[in-house]
Amino acid sequence: MRLGNIIGRSAKMQEVFESIIRAASSDFSIVIYGETGTGKELVSKAIHELSQRNEAPFVPVNCGAIPEELFESEFFGHKKGSFTGAHADKTGFLDQAKGGTIFLDEIGELTQTSQVKLLRALGSGEYTAIGSAQPTKAQFRVIAATNADLEHMAQTGRFRQDLFFRIHVIPVYLPPLRERKEDIPHLAEHILNKLGYSTKISSKDLAILLEYDWPGNVRELYNILERYMAFGNLDFLQVGIKETGVLVPPFVDDELGQTTKGLRDTMMALEKKILISALEQNGWNRSRTAKALDLPRKTLFRKMQKLGITQKTSL
Structure with a gap:
């Protein structure tokens, strides 16, 4: 509709x-x-x-x-x-x-x-x-x-x-877009048509869009699809944690590069790594960490629980 x-x-x-x-x-x-x-x-x-x-x-x-x-x-x-x-x-x-x-x-x-x-x-x-x-x-x-x-x-x-x-x-x-992900395929098709992109988005890339949490909502989706047109795929898309919609650039290290985990596990591992690093930089003070990441405190707590992060967790 x-x-x-x-x-x-x-x-x-x-x-x-x-x-x-x-x-x-x-x-x-x-x-x-x-x-x-x-x-x-x-x-x-x-x-x-x-x-x-x-x-x-x-x-x-x-x-x-x-x-x-x-x-x-x-x-x-x-x-x-x-x-x-x-x-x-x-x-x-x-x-x-x-x-x-x-x-x-x-x-x-x-x-x-x-x-x-x-x-x-x-x-x-x-x-x-x-x-x-x-x-x-x-x-x-x-x-x-x-x-x-x-x-x-x-x-x-x-x-x-x-x-x-x-x-x-x-x-x-x-x-927020994360609470209506069933709209993403229709939104993506509309945005790509508006941008003049004639090729239909692949099922693999659509699955990546559906997996992402979209802190920047529809505005971020528009930006991501512009980048999709430039790259031809969504391999650059990793878990974003800043509410501003700035994405974390992809990188490979021993922990992530040598694993055969699926996309979902890889994303969760990367997000966990980023959160732990931010927590350590802020002395595990959750309020300061949430502010540094530009996240609501409740969102930070929810992510920590989801990823099993406690003060004993290390990189």
Whole structure:
């Protein structure tokens, strides 16, 4: 099944499609939850395209890239001469989204001060450009996205509760790729077709794709398939452990190169070797190791249990 550019036949993706359709039929604020690379912007675009605002602009904003001191200028705009360097009028994101949708990606990265300013605009229904005396009526729908637990952040004071309640009207949850691996064959075929690759992926290479855990999700799958087109196979693909999707380059040593283990055992052996090395470098402190590997602590603990790693384990 396909909805816009979103592909999935799994039960979890059918639930996502239903959530998209329900969200598009209303005009309430939405928060999309999902790990990096799960397609949060694609989902937000699908909601916009299916909504009554689809003929108006869709304006994506990376909240993590907006410095606090530039928030008002970027979001509300400014008038020529309103401050040093303001050589011309600037149209802010909210004006650009007039009548349409503003997509606030990684909204949890906004500073507390910026959150207050955004809340004031959403709560009052108007905002004022820097250097202007005339307020502008807010005429847009908010779709926010985050890879964090926004509710927990609000409960612990890292995100304003009043802003959370303002935007968290309709939540949409996106599953990670590792929880919907049955979609990988269809995704791979779609991506390769999009990239202009006419040769069908082999059953051997498809098995490798299905074995991998995909910490970078669909975005990583896209990157891997680009490399697949260049190499003609997936021999370069080894177990990745960083959530950023950076893969560990293949190497051969006495332990791995002289073995006749199958692909699965080889991958597990390599992952175990990497984890033990990282743990030893961090004095077997699990919190520091998880941070160094850019992994959630729970994920590190799960991998250690799966691979039988204890402090007595050595390389």
